[in-house]
Amino acid sequence: MKSKFANLTEMPITKAIILLAIPILITNLLQTVYQITDTFWVGQLGKEAVAAVSISFPVVFLIVALGSGIGMAGSILVAQYKGKNDQKNIDFISTQTIVGMVFFGIIFTIIGLLLAEPIITLMGVEANVFPLALSYLLVSFLTTVFTFTYSAFASLLRGIGEVNIPMIIVLVTVILNFFLDPIFIFGYGIIPASGVAGAAWATLITTAISALLGMIILLRGKRGIYIRKSCCLISFKTQKRLLRIGWPSSIEFFSHSVGMIVITFIAAAYGTVILASFGLGLRLFSFVFMPALSVSIAVSAIVGQQIGAKKFDLIGKTLKKASAISFVALTALGILLFVLSELLVAIFVPGELEVIRNASEFIKVMAVTFGFLGIQTVMLGAIRGAGATKKAMTLSILLLAFQILIAATLPFYLGTLGLWLAFPGAIMISFFISIIITKRMDWKKARLV
Numbered sequence: 001m002k003s004k005f006a007n008l009t010e011m012p013i014t015k016a017i018i019l020l021a022i023p024i025l026i027t028n029l030l031q032t033v034y035q036i037t038d039t040f041w042v043g044q045l046g047k048e049a050v051a052a053v054s055i056s057f058p059v060v061f062l063i064v065a066l067g068s069g070i071g072m073a074g075s076i077l078v079a080q081y082k083g084k085n086d087q088k089n090i091d092f093i094s095t096q097t098i099v100g101m102v103f104f105g106i107i108f109t110i111i112g113l114l115l116a117e118p119i120i121t122l123m124g125v126e127a128n129v130f131p132l133a134l135s136y137l138l139v140s141f142l143t144t145v146f147t148f149t150y151s152a153f154a155s156l157l158r159g160i161g162e163v164n165i166p167m168i169i170v171l172v173t174v175i176l177n178f179f180l181d182p183i184f185i186f187g188y189g190i191i192p193a194s195g196v197a198g199a200a201w202a203t204l205i206t207t208a209i210s211a212l213l214g215m216i217i218l219l220r221g222k223r224g225i226y227i228r229k230s231c232c233l234i235s236f237k238t239q240k241r242l243l244r245i246g247w248p249s250s251i252e253f254f255s256h257s258v259g260m261i262v263i264t265f266i267a268a269a270y271g272t273v274i275l276a277s278f279g280l281g282l283r284l285f286s287f288v289f290m291p292a293l294s295v296s297i298a299v300s301a302i303v304g305q306q307i308g309a310k311k312f313d314l315i316g317k318t319l320k321k322a323s324a325i326s327f328v329a330l331t332a333l334g335i336l337l338f339v340l341s342e343l344l345v346a347i348f349v350p351g352e353l354e355v356i357r358n359a360s361e362f363i364k365v366m367a368v369t370f371g372f373l374g375i376q377t378v379m380l381g382a383i384r385g386a387g388a389t390k391k392a393m394t395l396s397i398l399l400l401a402f403q404i405l406i407a408a409t410l411p412f413y414l415g416t417l418g419l420w421l422a423f424p425g426a427i428m429i430s431f432f433i434s435i436i437i438t439k440r441m442d443w444k445k446a447r448l449v
Contacts, residue, residue: 008161008302009309013318020298023163028290030170034177038199039283041181043348047276049196052132054279055125058260060140063112064147065253067104069246071152076387078159079301080448083308094156094225096238101152105145112141123265132196139200146211153214158301160224169213173206248393255396263407277358280345288337291329292374295322296381303385312443319382326374334370362420369424372431379434386446391437399426
């Protein structure tokens with residue numbers, strides 16, 4: 001089967017970035033709407049419910065991060081094989097990636113269920129928040145295998161330049177989640193009210209549907225990748241290769257999760273108001289982060305294909321154009337969010353004046369560094385697309401150390417402002433280090449195929 005999707009190295013760079021980034025941006029915005037919908041409905045239950053979701057979200061992200069390495073490795077290899085026009089290996093690597101992700105999804109589901117209560121206890125939440133956080137977390141862990149499967153599906157398609165199908169699937173599940181959330185949270189007919197856990201049940205159902213649709217598409221083999229039954233038998237050599245490339249990505253994403261959990265732990269020490277403010281600020285931050293992430297994902301696919309096709313001279317041009325696009329977009333959004341922060345926070349927690357004031361302050365502190373975040377994510381996208389996952393991992397570990405150091409020390413001198421400064425401080429450090437790493441990259445040695 002010859003793929004009908006154009007090689008990204010054979011079209012103008014700006015066009016390639018736009019064709020990939022816009023559908024990815026729409027997809028990511030829809031996923032953010034997904035999260036905001038949960039936050040909105042849970043917010044109607046009060047600040048304790050918001051705090052419960054805020055304390056649980058980093059833990060769920062941690063488990064997903066640990067298992068994401070194989071998916072990232074599969075995406076990198078598929079992009080480079082696409083640049084080489086090697087359809088046979090695209091199909092084989094994709095099949096092995098799905099098999100590996102399903103296996104690890106099951107393993108991490110079991111681990112999560114066993115450790116949910118000890119984790120919540122360790123994070124030291126207030127007594128009235130504890131049962132809400134635990135109920136949400138337990139159901140969320142049941143979603144892991146479906147999350148892994150769909151994540152692998154979307155990453156593989158993006159590696160070959162197909163970004164529209166994941167966008168359509170996410171749109172369907174966002175609409176479905178909008179109606180399921182209030183039904184499971186507040187109850188309807190024979191469905192009992194589940195409170196905070198109801199949001200997690202709605203997520204489980206919609207994520208399972210996403211994974212099922214993804215597998216049907218891959219098994220049909222009409223979207224550039226064909227999951228072949230003959231390739232489903234586990235190849236330990238290939239799984240070892242995927243792990244070798246992917247484990248640094250797992251550690252990288254794990255470090256982000258650890259940073260979120262540690263800082264959330266620090267925020268929890270300041271009480272429910274600060275914890276809820278922190279969680280709301282991060283949710284709105286994820287919305288602004290979407291354009292940078294979208295361009296970064298597009299750059300990973302483009303650079304991966306450029307490396308596979310041995311068109312190394314195009315990489316520098318790609319980074320310059322992508323960085324300019326990302327910087328302008330995030331600076332504009334940062335200004336907008338700075339101005340509208342209080343209004344936006346008030347939508348989710350009406351009447352909670354302390355939460356509105358603190359969350360707004362957190363957002364404004366972060367907003368001034370968004371443009372630099374845009375450039376940094378583009379550089380990291382190129383590094384990952386080259387398969388240099390150890391370099392990306394090293395950068396993330398350094399960031400984690402600085403982030404925790406800032407959050408743990410500055411509050412003693414600046415109060416909660418010191419806690420808010422942890423994120424923008426890490427963004428600026430990441431910006432400078434990522435520029436240095438990218439300038440020293442030997443792109444020719446990054447060819448894995």
